[in-house]
Amino acid sequence: MLEAKNIYLSYDDNKYIIKKGNFSIKPKEFIFIGGNSGSGKSTLLKSFYGEIPLKHGSLKIDGVEVFGIKGKKLRVLRKDIGVIFQDYKLVNEYTIEENIMIPLKINGYSNEISKDQANKLLSHVKLSHRAGYYPNELSGGEQQRVAVARALAHNPKIIIADEPTGNLDDYSAEVVWNLLKGANEQLGITIVVVTHRVPKNLGIKFRQLSLEDGMIYEVS
Numbered sequence: 001m002l003e004a005k006n007i008y009l010s011y012d013d014n015k016y017i018i019k020k021g022n023f024s025i026k027p028k029e030f031i032f033i034g035g036n037s038g039s040g041k042s043t044l045l046k047s048f049y050g051e052i053p054l055k056h057g058s059l060k061i062d063g064v065e066v067f068g069i070k071g072k073k074l075r076v077l078r079k080d081i082g083v084i085f086q087d088y089k090l091v092n093e094y095t096i097e098e099n100i101m102i103p104l105k106i107n108g109y110s111n112e113i114s115k116d117q118a119n120k121l122l123s124h125v126k127l128s129h130r131a132g133y134y135p136n137e138l139s140g141g142e143q144q145r146v147a148v149a150r151a152l153a154h155n156p157k158i159i160i161a162d163e164p165t166g167n168l169d170d171y172s173a174e175v176v177w178n179l180l181k182g183a184n185e186q187l188g189i190t191i192v193v194v195t196h197r198v199p200k201n202l203g204i205k206f207r208q209l210s211l212e213d214g215m216i217y218e219v220s
Contacts, residue, residue, distance in 0.1 A: 001025050001027040001028075001029070001061065001062055001157070001158060001190045002024065002025040002048070002059075002060070002061050002062075002158070002190070002192075003024045003025075003058075003059070003060045004021050004022060004023050004024070004057070004058070004059050004216075005022055005057055005058040005059075006020055006021070006022060006056065006057040006058070007020075007021040007022075007047070007054055007056065007057035007058070007059050008020070008021070008054065008055040008056040008057055009021070009040065009043055009044065009047055009052060009054060009055060011043075011052075013055070016055070016214055017040040017043050018040050018043065018044055018211070018214055019214040020214075020215065021044070021057065021215075021216045022216065023209055023216050023218070025190060025192065025207075026190075027157075027188070027190055028184065028188045028189075028190055029190055029191075029206075029207060030180075030181075030184050030190075030191045030193075030204055030205065030207070031190075031191065031192045031193065031206065031207050031208070031209060032193050032194075032195055032198050032206060032207070032208045032209070033045075033192065033193065033195075033208075033209045033210070033211065034194075034195065034196065034198070034208060034209070034210045034211070034219070035210050035211030035212060036211075036212070039211040039212060040211050040214065041162075041194040041211055042162050042194060044194075044211065044216075045160050045162050045192070045194055047066065048061060048066070048081065048158075048160055048192070049077070049078055049083060049160065050066060050069055050070070050074045050077065050078070053067075053068070054067045054068075061077060061080070061081070061158065062080055062157055062158075064076075064077050079107055079154060079156075080156055080158060081156050081157075081158055081159075081160060082103075082150075082152060082153075082154070082156035082158070082159040082160070082189075083151060083159070083160050083161075083162075084144075084147050084151050084159065084161040084162070084164045085147065085162055085164075086162055086163035086164065086166045086167060088135070088140075088143045088144055088147045089147070090135040090143055090146060090147065090150075091135070092134060092135050092136055093134075094134070095131065095132050095133060095134055096122070096127065096130060096131065096133055096134070096135060096138065096146045097115070097118045097119065097122065097131040097132065098118075099135070099146055099150055100117075100118035100121055100122065100146065100149050100150045100153050101114040101115060101117075101118045101153070102150065102153075103150060103153050103154040104118070104153050104154055107154050114153075117153055118131075118149075118153065119131065121149035121150075121152055121153060122149060124149065124152075124179075125145040125146070125148060125149045125179060126145070127142060127145055127146065127149075130142065140167050140169075141168050141169065141171070141172025141173075141175065141176075142172075144164060144167075144168060144172065144176055145172075145175060145179065147164075148164075148176060148180070148183075152183060152187075152189075155187075156189060157189065157190060158189065158190040158192065159180070159183060159189055159190070159192070160192050160193075161180065161191070161192070161193045161194070162194045163194055163195055163196070164176055164180070164193065164195070165177065165195070165197075165199075166195070166196070173199070174199075177199050177202060180193070181202060181203070181204050184204065185204065207219075
């Protein structure tokens, strides 16, 4: 699913945030990525969907080389990827139903199909009763459940989540973890999560990677 060989990432050519990065993630795995603040965790995730270009090395997602990717090829790659952010990144001018429809409309689905899929996902995340609400009318936990639904909307092969429970209370965090667990177990979606706190008793097999001094290590 994801294969990194000797990757280098940086915002400044004089200082690499990630260097000599080597790791692999198999289809249907659940992966946690940890490390201290500023270690490059979010930067690494952004490279997965082409937000930050690689300086050197090879990164393949589902067999597609990410190094140097742009234009139509990048858009095609992103069809296989769902992204969840710590600060939700919902569009405040859209209802939560319309927010979930966004990736479907981008990928060319009709309004009718997009609306139907959004309503199914709202039911899945137990927010059907708030379909016509706007993001700022919801709690943080509810907004993140919408963000999970949006990430699932276009049936991605991999979901990338950057501190998805960092702003949530314990109850809301547990709901989000269970949604991601279900996506992995029931739908076979590969899950990659950056977090400072791996949940206890997740009840699912997972692997851990850690970033330290620009290097990526497997946590045994």
